Structures are given as C-alpha cells and as structure tokens.
Amino acid sequence: MKSRIFFILLLLNGLAFMTFATNHNNDTINHAVTWSSADNPHNINGTLTITKDGSLIIDEGCNVVMSGNVIVQQSGTDYGKLKIKENVDIEVNGIYYLQGGVIHYHSYYFDISGIFKALGVETQEIVFHENSTNYDGEGWEGIRFQSSSKLNELEHCIFKEAKKPNSSGNGVSDTYAGGVVFVNGNVDLTIEYCEFFDNESSWGGAVACNNGGSKIAINWNEFHDNTASSGGAVYFYNTDDVRISLNKFYGNTADDYGGAVYLDNGSDNVEFYNNLLYSDTADYGGGLAIVDSDPYIYSCTIADNKANTSGSGVYYTGSTPDFQNTIIYLNETDQVDPDPDNNHSHYDFCDIQDITTWGDMKSSDPQ
Numbered sequence: 001m002k003s004r005i006f007f008i009l010l011l012l013n014g015l016a017f018m019t020f021a022t023n024h025n026n027d028t029i030n031h032a033v034t035w036s037s038a039d040n041p042h043n044i045n046g047t048l049t050i051t052k053d054g055s056l057i058i059d060e061g062c063n064v065v066m067s068g069n070v071i072v073q074q075s076g077t078d079y080g081k082l083k084i085k086e087n088v089d090i091e092v093n094g095i096y097y098l099q100g101g102v103i104h105y106h107s108y109y110f111d112i113s114g115i116f117k118a119l120g121v122e123t124q125e126i127v128f129h130e131n132s133t134n135y136d137g138e139g140w141e142g143i144r145f146q147s148s149s150k151l152n153e154l155e156h157c158i159f160k161e162a163k164k165p166n167s168s169g170n171g172v173s174d175t176y177a178g179g180v181v182f183v184n185g186n187v188d189l190t191i192e193y194c195e196f197f198d199n200e201s202s203w204g205g206a207v208a209c210n211n212g213g214s215k216i217a218i219n220w221n222e223f224h225d226n227t228a229s230s231g232g233a234v235y236f237y238n239t240d241d242v243r244i245s246l247n248k249f250y251g252n253t254a255d256d257y258g259g260a261v262y263l264d265n266g267s268d269n270v271e272f273y274n275n276l277l278y279s280d281t282a283d284y285g286g287g288l289a290i291v292d293s294d295p296y297i298y299s300c301t302i303a304d305n306k307a308n309t310s311g312s313g314v315y316y317t318g319s320t321p322d323f324q325n326t327i328i329y330l331n332e333t334d335q336v337d338p339d340p341d342n343n344h345s346h347y348d349f350c351d352i353q354d355i356t357t358w359g360d361m362k363s364s365d366p367q
Contacts, residue, residue, distance in 0.1 A: 029054035029114070037061030037124070043131075044140075047108050052148065055115035060156070061124035066108055066140030067131045109141035113148050120156030122193070128180075130161035139163025139200070144174045147185035154181070157194045164201035166229055166255075172237050177201055178208030179226065186213040193220050200227045204235030204262070205252060212266075215241045223260070224251045230289070231262035232280060240269040247275045254282040257315070258289035259305060270295035278304045285315030286331060292317075298324035301366075303331060311337035321346060327366050329353045 022039040026046030034057045035042055041063040050056055058064065110116065120126040130140055142162045145152060162179040174182045179199035183189060196206035205226030209216060216239070223233035232252030236242060249260035259280030263270055272295055277287035286305030288297075302313045312331035316338070323346055328335045335353050340346070351366050 024048055029056055031055075033057070035059060035062055037063070041065045043067050044108050044110075047111055049111045050114040050116060052113045056117070057115075058118040058126055060119065060121045060126065062118075062120075062126045064126065064128045065131050066129065066161075110143040111146065112144060112152070113146045115148070115150045115152060116143065116145070117153045118155070118157050119153060120193075122156055124156075125195075126157045128157065128159045128162075139179075142178055142180045142182060142199075142201075144178075145181070145183045145187045145189060146174075148187055150188060152187065152189045154189075154191045155193055159194065159196045159206070160198045162199040162201075162206075166200050166202050166227065172203050172208070172210045172235075177203035177210060177235065179205045179228070181207045183207075183209040183214050183216065185211055188215045190217045191219070191221060192217070195222045195224075196233065197223070197225045202229045203237075204228055204231040204233070205254075206233045208235040208237075209239050209242070210237050212238055212240045214239060217243045218247060219243070219245050221247045223247065223249045226252045227254070229255045230257040230264075230282075232259045232282065234261045235264065236262070236267045236270060237264045238266040240267070242267070242270045244270065244272045245274050249275065249277045249287070250279045252280045254289075256282065257284045257291065258282055259286045259307075260288060262289045262291075263293045263295050264291050265293065267293040267295060271298075272296065273298045273300065275300045277302045281306045281308070283307065283309045284311055284337075286312040288314045290314070290316035290319045290321050292319060294320050294322070296322045296324075297326055298322075299326065301327045301329075303327065303329050306332040307334075307337075310334065323347045323350050325349045327351045329366055 021041050021043050023043045023045055028049045028051065030051040030053050032055045036059050042065065044064065044066045118126045139161045141164055159180040164176055164179055174184060179201040180196055181191070191207070199206045201208065205228040206223055207218065208231065226233045228235065232254040233249050235258070252260045254262070259282035260277045270293070277300070280287050282289065284307060286307040287302040305312050307315065312333045313328040313335040329351065330353065340352055340355050
C-alpha cells in the first residue's frame, strides 16, 4: 500500500511540473473564440484564418508561439510554399529553394477578415514570437488584416521575430509589407501600449498600411530594432485617416527611405504628434521620410538620427508637410532636406538646429 501511495504522489508531483500546450493546426475561425492564458502556450502550426463571420479574442497573459520549421530529408520534394531542389541556392521571393535535402523554414501567419483582439494588460502582456527552439532567423509572417470594417485591437502586446522578404524590388503587398501588421483596405485598427522589435520586411519592418479606407490609431507604443527597405518601423501608402501619437521609435533601420517612419503617396490626412524619434538610420530621412504626402507633424522630437545621403532628421519631396512645435536637433548631418530656410510657410513654433532665425522659429539647443 505504501509503495502505491508513493507512486501516486510521485506521479502527481511530475504532473505539477509538466508543460501543456494548445495546438492550432491550420485553424479556420468562423464564430466567436477566446484564448486563455490557462491554455498556454498557444502553438500556431499553420496559417490561422478568421473569416468575416469569425472573431478571436486573446486574453491577457497568453503566449502565442509561431511554429513552422520543416525538416526535409529528400530533395526534389514540393511542400507547398517550401520547395527543395538540388544544386539551387536560396530564393526568398515567396518560395525557398535549397541545395539537397536540408532543414529550412516554412512560416505561418494570421489571415484576418473578421475581428481580432489581443487584449493584454500592463502586468500580463501577450507575447507573439517565433518558436525559440526552431528559430533560424527566418521568422513568422505577421498578422494580415484584409478589408474588415469591424474594430480590431492590439493592446499591451509584445511582437518580435516576424520576418518577410526584404527587398526594395518587392511590391507593397501582404507578402512583403508589414513584418508584424499589414493592413489592406477598409480596416478599423487600434494599436496601443505595444512593443515591436526584431522584425523585418520590405516595407514597414513592424507595421504597414496599403490603400485608403482604413481608420488606424497607433498610440503609446515602442518600436525599436526593426528593419526594412523603406520605413524601418512603420510605412503608410495612400492612407488618409491615421493617428500616430505618443510613440517611441529608436534603433530602426531602412535601406532607402525613413529609418523610423515613411509616409508615401497620398498619405495626407495623417496626424503625427508627440512622437520621439532617435537613433534611427536610412539613406533618406534617418528619422522620418515623406514622399508625395501632406501630413501634420506637431509636438515631436526628432534627434540623433542618421541619413547616409540626405535629411538625417527629416527628408521630404513632392510634399507640403505642416510642422508645428517640433524639435529637430542633433541629427548627424543636415537636419531637414529641403532646407527649412527656403520653406518658411511649413513651420510654426519649431526649434531646428542650424537654421536662420525668423518669425516664430528658432535654432537653440533644447537641452
């Protein structure tokens, strides 16, 4: 009897230390679903689809693990997106080719046409990340919002290790834009109190939006160490109802335009205010790049950024941005391109290093 009791106690003790998991294998959600932290970790083993009739609410404290590594031992085999062929190097434009039979990556993502809400709290954030045991630098492929007019929310979340192909030759589509978040069409989305880091894509290392009709608010977030060809952290294309406020952008990198943020092609009704941009790098617009757009930039600090070619703080062309009460200082070379001294009408109550003092403008160290 004693030996039986001892065995039961030993079994119960072992169960107390066991780790359980919830596996989501190519799930399609077409009704209301809620994920709980009691079911951690939530392993995503295949693209998860939310139809227009479906909704997913992820509760505080959830750990969302994006799996997807594939072990291949036979060459010449087609695994859908991942293909193996003999004596061919890696090609990253959507299909992966490798030499012989080796281990490589087949990544997954969220495809959303319904409602998606990840609602963490300050003390129990929701974490989205790659499977750390399999992570080989390829990453997962983010959250794709497709023309859903319903309110979607991301609050108190951590997003890391998302990666899409990074090349300026790639188009602005869900395959190449927005390492973590890609918005296409009529989407109502709020992102608040989140952290984005170590993410990568061609357009918008962390977040990208393509085409008008969306209503987007990005407030009180932290974006750092993200990478893209353009828009190291954030990229907007032809969007007209966007509020970006009270965010910190630092350590982000773009090969071409906008080390932290890139506003492109008709992104006119964009309000960019109370943001801090520092230690970001790009060829044009180390902190912020604006092309063919007329946004409102006010109460921002843009400092200690670097441009390899022009506009270490801000670069714009084909645009008439409205700058108000903004500090642009201590960036590596030219603070703004074109020179503010030749564009007085775009600036009110700003402090910009090395300009000629005129009107309500000044050039004094804000300390």
